[in-house]
Amino acid sequence: MENNLLLQELSLLQEEYKKILIKAAKDFFSINEEAVIDEINVFWSRNKKLVHCILKYLSEPYKSYVFTAAAILDINDYEHFPFISLGTYHFWDDPIYKYAKISKKLDNTSWGGKLKEQVLSTILDNIKIIENTNGFIYILPIRLFADEEAEELIHKAASQAFLSMFKEKITMEEYRSKYKTIQDIKEALASGVEKSIILSEDDDNSLDLETRFSQFIDLNEIPLSTSATEAEVFRFRLYGFLSQAFDVMLMCTEHRLIPYIRFNVALKYLLILAGNFGDSMELSDMLFKSAVAHIVHHSFDKERINGIDFKTYCDYIRLYDFENKLFRRLDDNGITLLSPSVIKTESIIIELFNEIFDALHHVQI
Incomplete structure (x- = not known):
């Protein structure tokens, strides 16, 4: 019951945020971009307690994924399909709030112009996420509320x-x-x-x-x-x-989420730094799932998903029990964080995805 109420509140929050984003996109060239970002941050500050409540109570520990260490979640490039293939809930770690801080530190006006382009691109991408992911992906500025001590x-x-x-x-x-x-x-x-x-x-x-x-x-x-x-x-x-890797690690351990990381560099630095944190089973499990998610992202055949409705895919991936089948096969093959095999992991993932694609295209026919 509590989860249903939180989901309702989360859905309403997304709709409210979409209105803020649409206004921000319209205002972007008529007022200072920092004012646009400030308005977005005011919205999230007003909803800070609700965001904390959602992150704390909506999902079981380390069962949900956060798409992070990226400036954009590219709907046009079908990135939302592999992202929702693992986990119970899925969050996009909205980076807009960071841009105000970055812009104040820049002394390179050319790069500042590129930053402005990135802000608008992220605003427009966020609108697409809310409109096209049918409530399967939720946008939250998870790191916005990190205190000065963190x-x-x-x-x-x-x-x-x-x-x-x-x-x-x-x-x-x-x-x-x-x-x-x-x-x-x-x-x-x-x-x-x-x-x-x-x-x-x-x-x-x-x-x-x-x-x-x-x-x-x-x-x-x-x-x-x-x-x-x-x-x-x-x-x-x-x-x-290095600071990004520490930031992601702190965020995910605090909110008990699995980091879904698209970029090789970001994942590698996360794994390198994690080696300094001892033999925590919880951390090892989180990192293993994150590494597997990274391979899932890069093993996903975007050409084969073309023409498949996103909601249909979401429903079938759960019916197929993709996540449990994947980790059972990895376990059967002795693949762990300490005993990895990228080639074998890719092979298992591609085999499972092909079964899903074949079934979905058969349904479409």
């Missing part, structure tokens, strides 16, 4: 993790004064660390760090002053990934 903890943890990559024990001030070039950094890194550093989705760690860093600079616009040193760019990039 933010400080994330900052300290990310800074410490970054500095721990170096041979010498140094402070961030010493890092800034001692290192200027990527060559300086390479020579100062602890043994074996270079190969664990990932700079982008396309990073090839068979290449040396200088080459990879040069490629990253050439292919990406950096939201820093043009006078920033290579060491400053390197710190900015790595600190961003």
Whole structure:
């Protein structure tokens, strides 16, 4: 009964949010974008207690997934299909609130323009999510309500993790004064660390760090002053990934959710950092499910789902019992977080999905 009431409240909240978003999209070019974001944040602040109640009581611990560490959940690219394939409830970790904080820190006006484009893109995408996912995916700004203490903890943890990559024990001030070039950094890194550093989705760690860093600079616009040193760019990039990983970990352990992460880099840094948190069975289970969800996302054949109604897919994926079948087969094959096999996991997932696609296309015919 309580769940039904919470679901009703959550559904109403989504409809109210859609109205706010539609207004925001209309106002975006007529008023300052920060004012648009502030209005969205005011809406969520007004509903803060309800959001906390939903996250605390709606779902059993670690049974629901949150699509996170991304700026967009792409409905046009069918990303909502694999996302709802696992778990009881599904949340999109709305990133709009972050943009106000980011924009105030930027001194690169060109990148600031790109940020404005991203804000509008996310607003329009959020409207699509609410209109097209039939109440199967809910938008909540889960990290908006993190207190200052949590933010400080994330900052300290990310800074410490970054500095721990170096041979010498140094402070961030010493890092800034001692290192200027990527060559300086390479020579100062602890043994074996270079190969664990990932700079982008396309990073090839068979290449040396200088080459990879040069490629990253050439292919990406950096939201820093043009006078920033290579060491400053390197710190900015790595600190961003590390703080994101800590942020996701804290969010998911606090609200007992499974992180659904599309990007390879974000997942890899999460798994790397998790190794420092001991032998918690709860954390290991969460990370294993997250890693499997990542493979589910990238194993999903979007061409085969074309033409299939989303609600029909949602209903059938539960009738088929996809999640339980998948984890039973993984268990039967001895696949765990400590004994992974990406190739075998992909094979099992594709086999199960093909059975689902065949059944759905037969129904459509």
